[in-house]
Amino acid sequence: QLVLTQSPSASASLGASVKLTCTLSSGHSRYAIAWHQQQPEKGPRYLMKLNSDGSHSKGDGIPDRFSGSSSGAERYLTISSLQSEDEADYYCQTWDTGIRVFGGGTKLTVL
């Protein structure tokens, strides 16, 4: 079964960097994923598509501070130079024929 696992919460200081993790289920380590951001009381926003080799393509207007990387079954979202508006929920998402799957989300707190 295709499942994405995320830590429920993360925190980092203003101006620092943070790396969020999304883990693909066994047998699905070569799958690409997407990252989405949801700020409080807003609809989600597409950040990027991230491939198993670490290459990624970002959505419209996404700053260079957001980047992605991969290692095995793990997919990462790194946010550098953290700003207050980066405090949000971050969801990873993947796909297969006829289905789309979301991770449980990581709530990022900017201290």
Next chain:
Amino acid sequence: EVQLVESGGGLIQPGGSLRLSCVVSEFTVSDNYVSWVRQAPGKGLDWVSIIYSGGDTYYADSVKGRFTISRDNSRNTLFLQMNSLRAEDTAVYYCAVGKGYETFDYWGQGTLVTVSS
């Protein structure tokens, strides 16, 4: 600028029906992949349904047989017909569109559906 505007949400009794709409601007629904995604209060994102550019439709197991996704190409609008609604269908429903098969490149702001007696 791509815009998605959902409507049709509201308070409905268990067992009732509701039809959601999503008007899309600057993005051709019929040429791409369009989905509904929901979010229960205080919970994460939950994929509901997708319609492919070729017209194939797919559903999450939780809504299969109760919900129907469709589109009106002339109005560039996506629909979700929801029947036999249950309390657990209570959520904000978002429409989302993808330039390709995989991702949701643009999202709407959502419409709230509350199923309660």
